[in-house]
Amino acid sequence: MNIISLFSGAGGLDLGFEKAGFKTVWANEYDKEIWETFEKNFPHTTLDRRSIRNIPSCDIPEAIGLIGGPPCQSWSEAGALRGIEDHRGQLFFEFIRVLRDKKPLFFLAENVSGMLASRHSDALENIKNHFIDSGYNLSFKLLNAHDYKVPQDRQRLFFVGFRKDLNMTFEFPKAFPLKRYLKDVIWDLKDNALPAKEKNYTNGHACTLANHEYMTGSFSTIFMSRNRVRNWDEPSFTIQAGGRHAPLHPQAPKMEFIEQNKRIFVKGSEHLYRRLSIRECARIQTFPDTHTFYYDNLTAGYKMVGNAVPPNLAFFLADAIAKQLTQANILKKVS
Incomplete structure (x- = not known):
């Protein structure tokens, strides 16, 4: 079940689809800080390093599926909210261009919940209509990764479509009642994380577990404006792409409220407040x-991890796609 992957990043989507039985045969990523990470973790996948704008569809192999997460900064609540007016927002149309030219059986595209902001309503409807006009039955939903065995509150939008001639409409998997929390996944890492070297350069092989190192440095006024600590028996805050805004380790008490938009670290416990390590994230x-x-400076590591789709969430979506295609006997016809 060969698929192609655009805006692949560190490969979160690809890992999930691989676990569900798919194989990424060709991927595209333009950020040079990510190339080594993707290629070493997916040695059997061809990685095209060009900008997708410069890749003609004839250079992309045939596959039954197309997956990807076009850059989301321009849609984010934390960003400028420029949306489709930003050249990064327009990369959605490159995804659609490849979709129209290759006509796979299905596609999956992921993006931030900021696309739902009222100021983007016309642009969002435009994108949805482009997917439909490309010949696909579109399913569209906001999901929280915590509902799919991911120990984190993380809301993201998903566009999933089956080609119209298949006479199918994707049904999103139901949320799982059993949740995972911080203690379930990082408790065993609490005592051996390393602070970054000067200017947040990596410790490299000095880490007993790869990437188990955390960014150091001061905390901004914005960071200190609200609590950044979740307890062991809670899900993490959203893992973001910026290391300076990484959540704080649950060993620390929750930050003390002083006044609106101002909190402080609890006196006497200041030593317990550190950012989560890249491996913990x-x-x-x-x-x-x-x-x-793979990175030289921790900022690149946090960015790769924070921009990724959680592999567990990707797996449950991929598994639902595979099961629906199998039940309809579609895979037998194309194999």
Whole structure:
């Protein structure tokens, strides 16, 4: 079940689809800080390093599925909210261009919940209509990764479509009642994380577990404006792409409220407040420890982990796609 992957990043989507029985035969990623990580973790996948704008569809192999998460910064609540007016927002149309040219059986596209902001309503409807006009029955839903065995509150939008001639409409998997929390995934890492070297350069092989190192440095006024600590028996805050805004380790007490938009670390416990390590963030994102992230500076490591789709969430979506295609006897016809 060969698929192609656009805006692949560190490969969170690809890991989930691989676990569900799919194989990424060709991937595209333009960020040079990610190339080594993707290629070493997916040695059997061809990685095209060009900008997708410069890749003609004839250079992309045939496959039954197309997956990807077009860059989301321009849609994010934490960003400028420029949306489709930003050149990064327009990369959604490159995804649609490849979809129209290759006509796979299905597609899956992921993006941030900021797309639902009222100011983006016209742009969002435009994108949805483009998917439909491309010949696909579109399913569209906001999901929280915590409902799919991911120990983190993380809301993301998913666009999933089956080609119209298949006479199928994707049904999103139901949420799981059993949840996972911080203690379930990072308790065993609490005592051996390393602070980054000067200027947040990596410790490299000095880490007993790959990437188990955390960014150091001061905390901004914005960071200190609200609590950044979740307890062991809670899900993590959303793992973000910026290391300076990584959640704090649950060993620390929750930050003390002083006034609106101002909190402080509890006096006497200041030494307990540290950012989650890159490996802890990766565990919370449900990456296996065998998935190594390669970087010189920790900022690149946090970015790769934070921008990824949690592999567990990707798996449940991929598994639902595979089961629906199998039940309809579609896979037998194309194999």
